[in-house]
Amino acid sequence: MTSTRHRTGCWFSWGEVALRTATKAGKRTRGKAANANQGDGLPTLDDVDEQIIAALRKNGRIANRDIAREMGLNEATVRTRLRRLEDASMVRVVAMRDLSAMGFGYLAPVGVQVKGRSAGDVGAEIAELERVITVNVAIGTHDLEIQVVAETLEEMQHLLTGVIAKIDGVERLFPSLALKVFKYNPEWAPL
Numbered sequence: 001m002t003s004t005r006h007r008t009g010c011w012f013s014w015g016e017v018a019l020r021t022a023t024k025a026g027k028r029t030r031g032k033a034a035n036a037n038q039g040d041g042l043p044t045l046d047d048v049d050e051q052i053i054a055a056l057r058k059n060g061r062i063a064n065r066d067i068a069r070e071m072g073l074n075e076a077t078v079r080t081r082l083r084r085l086e087d088a089s090m091v092r093v094v095a096m097r098d099l100s101a102m103g104f105g106y107l108a109p110v111g112v113q114v115k116g117r118s119a120g121d122v123g124a125e126i127a128e129l130e131r132v133i134t135v136n137v138a139i140g141t142h143d144l145e146i147q148v149v150a151e152t153l154e155e156m157q158h159l160l161t162g163v164i165a166k167i168d169g170v171e172r173l174f175p176s177l178a179l180k181v182f183k184y185n186p187e188w189a190p191l
Contacts, residue, residue, distance in 0.1 A: 043088050048073070049081055053091060060093050099133075104149040106156050107178040110164070111142030117169030119143040125167055131159055142174060 043049075048071070055067045064082065068075040085091040099107070114122045119137045123144050127135040134147040148164070150156035160175055 043084055043090065045085075045090070048077075049085060052078060052081060053085075056091075056093060060095075099149055103151050106150045106153060107181065108148045108150070108156055108160070108175050109178065110146050110148055110160065110176070111138075111174035112144035112146060112164075112170060113172040113174070114143040114169050115171035122167060122169040125169075126164060129159070129163065131155075132164075148175075 045053075051071055052067055055062055055070065064078045065075045067073075068078045071078070082091070112122070112126070123135045123137055123146075126132055126144065126146055131150060132146055132148050134145075136145045137143065138145045146164075148156065148159055150159060156177075160173055164170060165173055
């Protein structure tokens with residue numbers, strides 16, 4: 001993965017700005033008509049929309065005129081289609097931090113068993129912690145699944161045993177340590 005420092009001081013990877021696709025109610029379909037709706041008010045994605053999204057995934061800072069030139073379209077067509085997808089909350093262009101370039105060498109997926117409080121309340125409190133990057137209420141072995149980042153093992157130990165474990169309602173932690181990340185797909189926005 002390559003990383004560069006943007007003039008704002010943030011580190012970016014995956015083409016410096018990643019396009020994240022999201023849909024309402026998890027619906028994502030392909031269609032032929034550029035302005036057709038799925039029946040629920042959401043536009044249907046056609047091949048041109050998919051090509052625009054692919055171009056933005058490669059380079060999130062590419063100009064609409066450059067996308068139009070590559071695709072043999074009018075710039076206004078690209079701009080209109082992108083605006084329609086953004087207005088429907090089907091796509092958004094976001095900057096993403098490169099955790100390793102920012103000095104976070106450790107990533108820990110952690111299962112959390114909750115007792116005495118609702119998983120939602122405990123999860124909301126854990127979500128306020130800066131070094132916790134994801135919090136999910138889950139079914140199965142754990143009530144919550146979280147991901148924690150740290151610069152050092154000492155910091156990770158402190159976060160797990162000195163901070164998270166002491167939150168009211170946290171019964172037990174089941175931490176793991178990611179040794180190597182084989183896949184991280186930033187193209188999909190959270191639900």
